[in-house]
Amino acid sequence: MRLLRFEHFKPSSLEEALTAMQESAGNVRVLAGGTDLLVNMKCGLEQPGLIVSIGSLPELNTIAEDPSGDLRIGAGMNLSELAENSLLAAKAPALRDAIKSIASQHIRNMATLGGNVCLDTRCWYYNQSKLWRASRPACYKTGGDQCHATRGSERCHAINSADTAPALIALGAQVVVQKKGSQRQIPAEDFYRDHGARHTVLEPDELLSGLVIPCGNETGKTHFLKISRRQGIDFALGSIAAHLAGNGSTCHSARLVIGSLGSAPIVLEKTAQVLVEAGLSQESIQAAAEAARSELGVLTTLFSSAGYKRDLAQVLVKRVLHSFIKKPTTQKRTRR
């Protein structure tokens, strides 16, 4: 599979990039690490006429603490560099863990944070060559009017596998979106849409320029967990990020976000409520895990059965919450 012909523009400033985006809106894609876009282009899933390379723009390659104590990360920051960044490790270790879990070292060496946040949704029936796709009519994601993964459904069920997404939402991060002449900042949660064919709110002339992680006034801790079939180069079967704030076993606030089970990260509000009401204990963890099962809503059978996804969500909630409790030194095991 080879790339088809396209124009390539390497702007020297973010401003130049935004101008190009505006002029070619609808026929332009930004390229940073290229680990997602180029693969999709080779499959003929995207054929932009213009590629704007933003990977080396200095404006997008920064990580710093702002005066309020919040962490600002440029979208162009490389994942391998972030994985080793001491500021990120100190301020948002859960995001660092999520980043470390992405793909493989080689891919992280190329990929960027913004690229992972915007990672296209995936589907067995979509991420295929032209030859493969010729066997079936077009689906919602390729311009048709059906979903092959969930037959009869009125929307695309392609799965959002971005590992950083649940972590950013749990951390309460804001996404900075820019276009020529304007900028908007939206909560990470609102950046995603529960629709596989159009999974972010990005407009054709917009690009994701950075992320703001509130660290200044935030108390509490965040943990991230990912379960994938293989240890290296694999998308998650399911992932979770949880942010809890409180004293001891009391819990003032809780945010739990599941990744890779649907077209958008799933924010478990009822599950969080269980914890706020009951505090953090062995019993409440069990109750929260069960609450998560029913809170997931309708799930697709894409990549794994809906039943297994539910089992996995329950396990993820349980395990991520356990990481907030100090592990007992000796674990008693019963014999069969």
Add this chain to the structure above:
Amino acid sequence: MSTKRSTYSIVGKSRPKLDAPLKSTGRSLFTDDIVLPGMLHGKIVRSPIAHGRIVNIDTSRAERLQGVKAVITHRDTGGVMVGPDQMLLCDDTVNYIGDEVAAVAAVDEETAAEAAELIQVEYEPLPAILTLQEASAPDAPILHTYCEDNFADERTMVYGDPDKAFAESEYVRSDEFISNPTHNCFAELHVALADYSLPGKLSMWTPSQTAILFQKNLAQNLGLSESNVRMCCLNTGGAFSGRTDVKPHHYIAALLSRKAARPVKIMCSVDEEFIVCRAGGNNIYRFKTGFMKDGTLKVIEADMLHDCGAYVETQFIVLLLTGIMLQLLYKVEAMRYQGKLVYTNNIPYYFHHGGGMTPEQFALGQHLDLVARDLGIDPVDLQLKNAVEKGYTTLSGTHYASCGLKECIKKAARKAGWKKKYGKLPPYRGIGIGCGVMSSGGKGMFVHDTSAAFIKIAEDGKASLFTGLPDMGQGSHTTMAIIAAEALGITTEDITVVSGDTDIDPFDVGSFSQRGTFTTGNAVKAACLDAKKQLAKTAALKLGVKPSALVFKQRSVYPKGAPEQAMAFEDIVFDTLHSKEGRFVMGRGFYNSPSDKASLAYSFGTQIAEVEVDPETGFVKLLRMTVAHDVGRAINPLAVEGQLDGQAFSGAGQILFEECLMDSGQILNPSRLDYKLPRPFELFEIEHIIVETNDPFGPFGAKEVAEGPLVTTAQTIANAVSNAIGYPIKEIPVTPERILEALKQKQKQH
């Protein structure tokens, strides 16, 4: 067992592969490295539907595209049949998603791809038959209209009196198992470079396990004499039983080259790869066995249904192998086997690593494990009680001149700490044992199973060894060099292995059916002894002793017991040439098993796996595997360990990870990302136990260590998982979802 290792100077000593420096620095040549002047790139147009009639093919737009040099359809093939039921390029019917319909050759890959898209094929869809059940139903529509039903092949084997044996049995158990489709995942994609630009002579570069079979089939089907087909099989990036025969893309490259009068290379894409060679199929295995209460096996009955896919490729051989296999491992009074191969509109299945015996042996192994549980017998004791031994002759007449099965079982059990662990592990930890047998060679395809070898020795004492045995990465050429060096009394570094060109190489059936070390090894040894005889004549004259009293060792030749009189090996070679006779030293040899069975030598193995199952996610962690194999003699212990590791890892993949997920005849996961082939992070600890039984027929006593270990791995891991969860494993691969499902079923029963 006693070993004679000490008497050998090279055999039995570990050494890295001869080509390791070349491969690890990227200097080894593979087919895609070959670029010929004027070479074109080919692309195949494939059917997007599982079953249908071709109404019309319009190639005119493709032909008009600049850069296109040849377009072919069925009309250009001259009626070439790829197999008994498969035409080269479909004429009026397509039978699976991926069936070859047309092909183009163009100046570059992009143009070829564009031209392929410009070929307009109009289809009239027909109902597709996709499951074994549908296809074998009495009223099923018939897929190949010239057949009476959808049974592509049937095979029955009966030995002894199964009915009587069942009647006498004190315990009878039946089980049904299912295997799902798999793929070999070669490191090197399928590729063929054909140069047929001059009429009457075809040269082809392609990865292969057997240049000879490719040469024969291509010659026969293209109407050429065999010598006018030159096969160049350079390094092969993995074969796993999947490169044993010519496939349509080889013929297509040849015909495109003939039409364009330029060389044509066809390189398959990764997803095409899953269509070009799909390995294991969706098979159903039904076992029924009869035992005495003390665990003595009396009778095995098996009924197997194999999905053949749209065309019979190698599956008829699988039908034979899986049948004969049933009575090779255990002493049994009687056996009855019925195997059926069923046509469907799935992609034609092929050999997967293990030739169909890996899933079959999973099924038998798990069945026996369940028997042991029912009878309250330790599985190790059940294996020991029924294991074949040296001197035993099976129901089919196979005689074991060497057999280390019991030694393997005992040593593996001891090393794995079986007694301390079986039945005593904490919840969701499990241990399992499996045993296997494998022939060192595969006589049956021809009347003979011949390998030949030449060796020429230069004046500096260095030798060139000519063999037609391919090296697919397993290190066969290094093994041949070791055998040659030992036979001649020189070092492995003195040997250059010349291989991979049928214009040069002597005949060799190929590198499959575990025949390399045993069969070609014997041929190489014979060639070297021939050369040695020529040298001994010179040395005997010089040293004044009889040729039989000479010792050839470590590049020197001396009378037995008198190493101080040693002459340098190269001096003998020099003197032989620089004499009145002027003899240039060349040895020749060949080997063909005199037996009418698959082989004279069989290897045996035992494995023990320890696993931990996560009952919440269904994930299996392989904690440790103990792999014991009776290799007769380890020619190169390092390579033996490599084979044991590779086989165990491959088997673990087949049992735990690998599955082609299907929807309407199409593979949903034709990529290395979604077909969950395990990667290095999934590696586990492997303990090796090399058992040496010094086979009387093997070169220096050696037997196979090719697919033998592999057929044991799947059952071993399945038994361990079953032991961990306390529930039978009835379908493979044992994915996390299937494990959670089994745990739920178990809960329901309690």
